[in-house]
Amino acid sequence: MKPVGIVRQIDSLGRVLIPKSLRNTLDLKDGDSLELFIEDNNIILRKYQPACIICGSAKNIVTFKGHNFCPDCVREISAKLL
Ligand SMILES: [Zn+2]
Numbered sequence: 001m002k003p004v005g006i007v008r009q010i011d012s013l014g015r016v017l018i019p020k021s022l023r024n025t026l027d028l029k030d031g032d033s034l035e036l037f038i039e040d041n042n043i044i045l046r047k048y049q050p051a052c053i054i055c056g057s058a059k060n061i062v063t064f065k066g067h068n069f070c071p072d073c074v075r076e077i078s079a080k081l082l
Contacts, residue, residue: 001042004022006019006022018045026047027047028047032047032048033047033048034046034047034048035047035048050063050068051068052068052069052070052073053067053068053069054069054070054073055070055072055073057070057072057073058070059071062074
């Protein structure tokens with residue numbers, strides 16, 4: 001991890017402000033969603049990108065019945081069913 005020299009307090013509602021300069025650097029816009037991860041006792045925030053539940057690809061995702069699939073996995077599943 002690379003430190004950015006910024007320390008922020010968590011407010012009484014558990015919120016942390018991400019400075020605008022850092023949001024701009026990471027191309028985070030108002031309304032974007034962040035996904036939270038825990039790794040080695042650290043919290044990692046990552047811009048949320050829907051990904052295929054089978055292979056993890058984020059390209060051309062299609063949502064079906066609340067689950068995300070990539071075209072390659074859809075083709076592979078379809079081929080096995082036909
Ligand atoms: Zn896939």
